[in-house]
Amino acid sequence: MGKCCKCNGRLLCMCLLPCMMTGHLLIYIMVTIFVTISYTPSKIPIHYIAPGISANSGALASHPLSPFWKLHLDHSSLWNQLQHSLDRHYNPILQGNTSGTLRKPIAKLPTPIRDECLSGCASHKCSKPSQYDVNNIPEQMRLFVRSMHCRSYRMLINQPNMCKRNKTKSGLDYPMLLMAIKSQVGNFENRQAIRETWGRSGFVKGEANKKGGFVRTVFLLGRQDSSTGPHPDLKNFLDLENQKHRDILQWDFRDSFYNLTLKDLLFWRWLKQYCPTAIFIFKGDDDVFVRTGALLDYLSKHWEEHKLRRAITNETHMDLFVGDVISNAMPNRDPSAKYYIPESFYRGAYPTYAGGGGVVYSRSLALRLIEVSTKVCLFPIDDVYLGMCLERLGLSPSHHPGFLTFDLPETDRGNPCAYKSVLLVHRRSPKEMLTLWHKLQDMNSKC
Known part of the structure; x- marks a missing residue:
């Protein structure tokens, strides 16, 4: 009888043991799930770091502290x-x-x-x-x-020899600065005023160190927009202008405000094919005024610093992008406004971007922008689209107080000495460009 009880006890233990182990396992799993759900890890700030960048200095485009490219972008637009x-x-x-x-x-x-x-x-x-x-x-x-899905357009006027080197041993004929000016077919006076003042092609001396550099200027045009009303056909006049100056680039798309982004894309492709030796690019409108000599001083300093850094670190990229930086901007929802963007087309804030009156960036960054632009759908405001492409690269534009997209105070506009720290000012008519150019020639001696 005793032996039978012992056998029954062992049998009961053997039956209960798996149940007990399973129960403990279920309790462990439930506790683990509860702890996991209730635990909230500390948030780690996201930093996009662009390849080739070793430091966040004022000379280079800075790294954004928060991502613009969000996974939860609104799907209704x-x-x-x-x-x-x-x-x-x-x-x-x-x-x-x-x-x-x-x-x-x-x-x-x-x-x-x-x-x-x-x-x-x-x-x-x-x-x-x-x-x-x-x-x-x-x-x-x-x-x-x-x-908006169209990115390839036939070229109507090209300048394939714009940046070819002369048969000299000097490197001065290499474009230190390629000035790409967005213009329209009918803006003949603006283009001529730029050619006679701050946009002259050739060797330009610096203002401070007199070193300067070789400058080339091209004007970016689309096809004359006939949808805004009846206009005279200016094609023959444009052909004559191009025969004389050889600085017009024109593509077969309708030239309108919302198509300015196309000029960036098509110009970058042209740059890669026909002017890959340009060190810096200025992209601006044909109603701005630029102190080209001062700008060359600024760029020469960064170019020398880059060459020293490259000799030490073998770093090839120079991700310079400078302008009048605008942050925390939202789309304009007023249908009568020039910059109107309907909510059905785009929702969300804009990335940090530089005002489109004029910006300067390096050739190496321009070549990277060509590649990244294939991953960013076209946007109708060109400077915002540039900001989107920079964000995609993990960069932000660097602000320079000398880029006055919104002009000087009205009381200072006629004073040459007020322009001493200015690199770009917006806006100036052709007549104002010529007047200001002559006033600034002796600024260093007068101020």
């Missing part, structure tokens, strides 16, 4: 939808490829996204993106939406 699809397409994790290259060709993307965001096309083949109502937005914005 057209640009946000297209950009999300583009981000997913170029995301190496989602593509299952850690090398950063794409396994799937673009042709495998959904047809609307492939057609609307990734393809280049001739201007006559453009059509509005699918499932987007363009009837309730102004005509200029409507035209942009219908062609």
Whole structure:
């Protein structure tokens, strides 16, 4: 009888042991889940670091402290939808490829996204993106939406020899500064005033160290916009101007405010093919005034510093991007405003960007902008689009107080000495450019 009890006890223990172990395991799992849910780790600030950058100095484009490219961009707006699809397409994790290259060709993307965001096309083949109502937005914005996927346009006027070196051993004929001025067909007076003043091609002396550098100037034009009203055909006048000065670049797209972004994209491609030796690029409007000699002093200093740094670190990139920086800007929702952006097209804040009156950036950064622009859908405001591309590279523009996008105080505009610390001022008419140019010639001796 005793032996039977002992056997029954052992059998009971053997039966209960797995149940007890399973119970303990379930309790452990539940406690672990509870702790995991209740634990909130401290937030770590996100810093995008661009390849080749070793320090955050005023000479280089700075690193943004917070990301503009958010995963939770609103899906109810057209640009946000297209950009999300583009981000997913170029995301190496989602593509299952850690090398950063794409396994799937673009042709495998959904047809609307492939057609609307990734393809280049001739201007006559453009059509509005699918499932987007363009009837309730102004005509200029409507035209942009219908062609925002188009990035390839025929070149009407080219200057393939603009930056070719002469048969001299001197490096002075290398463009230290290539000035790319956004103009329109009818702005003949603006272009001529720039040629006679701050935009002269050739060797330009610096103001402080007299070292200076070789400067080349080109004017970026689209096709004359006939949609804004009846205008005389200026093609013959433009041809005569180009035969005389050989500084016009023109593409076959409608030249409007919302198409200024195209001038950046097409100019970058031209730069890569025809002027890869330019060290710095100035991009500006044809109604600004630039103290070119002072700007060359500023750029020469950074170029010398870069050469010293390169000799020590073998660093090849110089990610300089300088201008009048605008932060925390929001889209203008007033339909009558020049910069109007409807909420159905774009939602969210703008990235930090530099005012489009004029900016300066390095050639190495321009070449990187060419590549990154393929991953950013076109945006109708060109300086904001540049800010988007910089954010994609993990950079922010550097502010310089000498870039006066919003002009001097009215009481100082006629005083030459007030321009002593100015590199760029906006705006000036052709007559004002010529007058100011002559006034500033003896500024150093008078001030």
